[in-house]
Amino acid sequence: MAKTLFEKIWDRHVVKTIDGGPSILYIDKHLIHEVTSPQAFKGIENRGLEVFRPRQIVATADHNVPTIHQELPIKEELSRVQVQQLVDNCKRHHIELYGLGHPYQGIVHVIGPELGITQPGMTIVCGDSHTSTHGAFGSIAFGIGTSEVEMVMATQCLMQSKPKLKRINVEGPLGKGVVSKDIILYIIAKISASGATGYFVEYAGSAIRNLSMEARMTICNMSIEMGARGGMIAPDETTFQYVKGREFAPNGAEWDKKLAGWQQLYSDKDAKFDLEINIDAAEIEPMITYGTNPGMGVSVGGRIPTSADPKALNYMGLQAGTAIKGKKVDYVFIGSCTNSRIEDLRQVASFVKGRKKADNVEVWVVPGSKQVEQQAIKEGIDKVFEAAGFNLRQPGCSACLAMNEDKIPAGKYCISTSNRNFEGRQGPNARTLLASPLTAAVAAITGEVADIREFI
């Protein structure tokens, strides 16, 4: 029978299915971080259990960590305690931790792929909704709650009902200045922030095939922003080349064996999806959000819709029917698990080189991991940023969710390459405009929302 990519992986991981109920799904890799794991560790300890498969878990500290002076103790007490608990818990349960100071530390969704932990065909979970990022490798990857983190720690399994499947095909060449972030912001604006609730999404089509792994991760990362449980892309040569040679990737005969299996991971020609959407890549322009959910987006040259939610516009201090281009901004944040990989930094640097930031903006660039930071330094990207007046910080989630010290002040506007523009996401009463790294870069130089196409 013809199967979808999702079904091929799902079926291989079902331990059993309860009649009229969920399936017991085996989990290959479990990623954990400091915020959503302490209660789970406590839970299994209260039950007198040990972690079932500690070697299938990898931990890092990212949400709470400072992005300057990481060598010093964390100033904020609660954050310090939470990060320390992760250290203690991992030690007690024999879990590999890439904590502060470790050369592999970084945002959980950046380090998994970069270390070759994320591989095609796997089931991957993490107590974090953007686990969907890992789907870019052709894996089933999704975010879970802390009770589920506890279940995986205790049994390496989860109880899951099979989701409905949706395929989004994006065909044709991308326009000038349009990058993968624009594709996903466009899709979410088109189908709304709840447009894929209950579904798992497969992205397909020539526009997706032509993307690099980094760019694919950006797309899968934001699947959750339209309500989807996860997103995935069939692995191909681009994927295999990316994985090959990484720290935890298979090698030698093991590589050949794995590769043969991975090459079978695609949706069969006659496979059935519950829903299919076709998008012409030529329609997509550089995008920006104006509201308080990621579905409230327009092209940078467009106007805020007259039908826009008044409550959202009130929060944002913007008017329906007006142009968004030319709007002054106060902060530019380039970072987060959506856009903090080396390719993102290179893209920004190549535009910024020889230019200077506008006086009215503060620019933070926060690499996704220690390895990204080191690579940027090796390539001299740090110097480009320094010359432009950008502030290159140390790896972490930073102003994506403002759990650490990096917060956007109340009322200020921030163009951000992250994935959420919810009220207060970047700090109480902060106003977030989501955009691509290129659109953020041009805003850094002009001090306002600008159209990258007029500058390249």
Added chain:
Amino acid sequence: MSKKSINKVTSTAVPLREENVDTDQIIPARFLKATSREGFGENLFRDWRYNSDGSPKKDFVLNNPTYTGRILVAGKNFGCGSSREHAAWAIKDAGFDVVVSSFFADIFRNNALNNFLLPVTVSEEFLQDLFATIQKDPQATITVDLEAQTITNDTTGRTEKFEINNYKKTCLLNGYDDIDYLLSIRGEIESFEKTHA
């Protein structure tokens, strides 16, 4: 947090007409630093409930003493965004046993079920009918019967069936959780591992 079984709840309700309520609003990130499951109720809807100086915002429904009860009635797409289970803990900790909406985000729904907070999905018409009833009479009650899978607007008598999978229903009625079940089949999981490359 005590995990207890749920069956029938008859209660007044707190109406939250907002749509697309994301978990960053339910419990803002800066309150996620605790390492236990308790005490999140205090910061439920923190930035909608309080001004930055800590004084309550009078016009927010949770600060209005007229509305009380164990049922939260909310606009569509409730619980979207971050997977933080703290959102379900906060709602439960604030004294709610049921959340009613016309649409729930997936992860939130799972998190709620894992914490014996019952998410009840109703039609948009039924939801609007509930809002209208509560607005007219804040003392109006709603009855949620898990066994029968029905929700009733006790004022108008209008009843709707809601869906829940059988397995989850049994868990909630009896106070079991998934982890108890998974632990009971660890042997099967181990044999699965042997064949799973």
